[in-house]
Amino acid sequence: MRPYTYAQARSVREALRGAGPDTAFLAGGTTLVDLMKLEVVTPERVVDINRLPLDGVTLDHKGLHIGALERMSDVAAHPAVRQHYPMIAQALELSASAQLRNMASIGGNLLQRTRCGYFRDVTTPCNKREPGSGCSALDGINRGHAVLGTSDACIATHPSDLAVPLVALSTTVHLASPRGTRSVPLDTFYTLPGSTPDVENVLRPDELITGITVPRSPWAARSLYLKVRDRQSYEFALTSAAVALELQGRTITNARIAAGGVGTRPWRLTAVERALTGRPATPATFEAAVTHAADGAQPREHNAFKPALLRRTLVRALTELQESR
Amino acid sequence: MNQEHDAGPGRSGVSRRNFLGGGLVAAAVTPLLTGQAEAKAAAAPTVDGVAQVTVRAAVNGSPVTVRVDPRATLLDTLRERLDLKGTKKGCDRGQCGACTVHVDGRRVLSCLTLAATTTGREVTTIEGLADGDRLHPMQQAFVEHDGLQCGFCTPGQIMSAVAMVDDEGGADSDDEIRERMSGNICRCSAYPRIVDAIRDAQQVMR
Incomplete structure (x- = not known):
């Protein structure tokens, strides 16, 4: 690990003072400490933000507010989350391990870096880690890589489970900087890799995530997160689906659908949502609606199974949600 | 107290930094400080030009004060500085769970926890589980x-x-x-x- 200076911040203002490209904010540390050991991330300053008052889970008429420093396990166990947003609790519980969920913060979860093995290996070219050096995954081992939102510079998968239901539910991210605060839709918070895969979001170097708001939504109370992976627990998704349906009788009046494990960012599937809306909640509807879920996918040598697996994941998630009523 | 004086290149000729890598720089030379002794400690010494961090935590029920490199993990600090070697270093990457300890009663991975963040916390290791000779x-x-x-x-x-x-x-x-x-x-x-x-x-x- 490279040397850095360490400081504990006691207020957001203090944390942001002097923050820049060489500053890393430390919350749970489950990504940052890992990547500093690998020397993938080499900050000159580490600012410990764990003592900042960015906690709290509250539900009001606007929706669910979660402080950036709330831990994954606490949010997953929160009664309001479990009752009103089950797919958020499920996505959290299906992430990582119990120890990591006790450590990792919500803000950090949204900023976790890709698990692409080439990104994590400083001896190989990677445009995300070292812009312009090339992408080793394009013709390398790319079984876990993305098929949607890719570019010829990067095919790294966005690793967060939590971000998938959050994108489906039009979550807003709250940011603070020395210039003030702003709020950004999570969907546009994440950027596509294009020719600059080192840029993953619109967060500026002197900006900090302070919390998120998930809008109050009738879709959210009946929702499900399904994760498909190589082993049953403690593994990243090959594909995943966050699905929420609002029904009147047997007719779908609203749908919120997003996918994980397949995109370079969490992938909202608005076309599938439209194809479900106004139709009866039947297997035939589900099968038809997901037909074009992976349109535009660009599979590589080892991940050509992903478009079909995504469609089946979506159908199974919709079916399980329907049957759980 | 100043590790710079004691920890030169090792006998093998490799530099201290290469040899020790992470947060173990002070392992052999910085005594564990407790109580009054700690209060007398001067301004934070530096290693590799980086200020060391003073950690005050409770480990297995006893107050502990230890000065660490900011890179030092809780795992390395427990094992190398506090001689609590029951906590194991497996992958050192947060993937195997061998280094699991309790911080404020919650299970966490000590290999991904910086020791510097544990001031004011209660750390429990496998050594702190038994009640005398009576196993947990x-x-x-x-x-x-x-x-x-x-x-x-x-x-x-x-x-x-x-x-x-x-x-x-x-x-x-x-x-x-x-x-x-x-x-x-x-x-x-x-x-x-x-x-x-x-x-x-x-x-x-x-």
Whole structure:
């Protein structure tokens, strides 16, 4: 690990003072400490933000507010989350391990870096880690890589489970900087890799995530997160689906659908949502609606199974949600 | 106190930084400070031009003050500075669970926890579990069920299982035990007996 200076911040203002490209904010540390050991991330300053008052889970008429420093396990166990947003609790519980969920913060979860093995290996070219050096995954081992939102510079998968239901539910991210605060839709918070895969979001170097708001939504109370992976627990998704349906009788009046494990960012599937809306909640509807879920996918040598697996994941998630009523 | 004076290049000629890499720079030369001695400590010394951090925590119920490199993990600090070697270094990447300890009663990975962040926290390691010569019920159950082969993952398994019961309410089925213990890898694959041990121990603990 490279040397850095360490400081504990006691207020957001203090944390942001002097923050820049060489500053890393430390919350749970489950990504940052890992990547500093690998020397993938080499900050000159580490600012410990764990003592900042960015906690709290509250539900009001606007929706669910979660402080950036709330831990994954606490949010997953929160009664309001479990009752009103089950797919958020499920996505959290299906992430990582119990120890990591006790450590990792919500803000950090949204900023976790890709698990692409080439990104994590400083001896190989990677445009995300070292812009312009090339992408080793394009013709390398790319079984876990993305098929949607890719570019010829990067095919790294966005690793967060939590971000998938959050994108489906039009979550807003709250940011603070020395210039003030702003709020950004999570969907546009994440950027596509294009020719600059080192840029993953619109967060500026002197900006900090302070919390998120998930809008109050009738879709959210009946929702499900399904994760498909190589082993049953403690593994990243090959594909995943966050699905929420609002029904009147047997007719779908609203749908919120997003996918994980397949995109370079969490992938909202608005076309599938439209194809479900106004139709009866039947297997035939589900099968038809997901037909074009992976349109535009660009599979590589080892991940050509992903478009079909995504469609089946979506159908199974919709079916399980329907049957759980 | 100033490690710069003591920790020159090693005999092999490799530089101190290359040799020690992470946060172990001060391992042999900085004594553990307690109580009054700590209060006399001068301004933070530097290593590699980086200011050291003073950590004041409770470890297994005893107050501890130790000055660490900001890069030092809790795992390395426990093992190399406090001589608590029951906590094991497996992958050192947050993937195996061998380094599991409790911080403020919650199970966490000490390999991804910077020691500098633990000021004011209560740290419990496998050494802090038994009551004198009387084993903790989880330790006793692992012995009775032979819930191990090589034993390297065992301290992490036990610390994880104790928090799973005490802090998180336990598991209602063997499947749930397996799911909630999935962060602890056993390379010998002693899983069936680990599940047996946890199932029995939580009856006693609950």
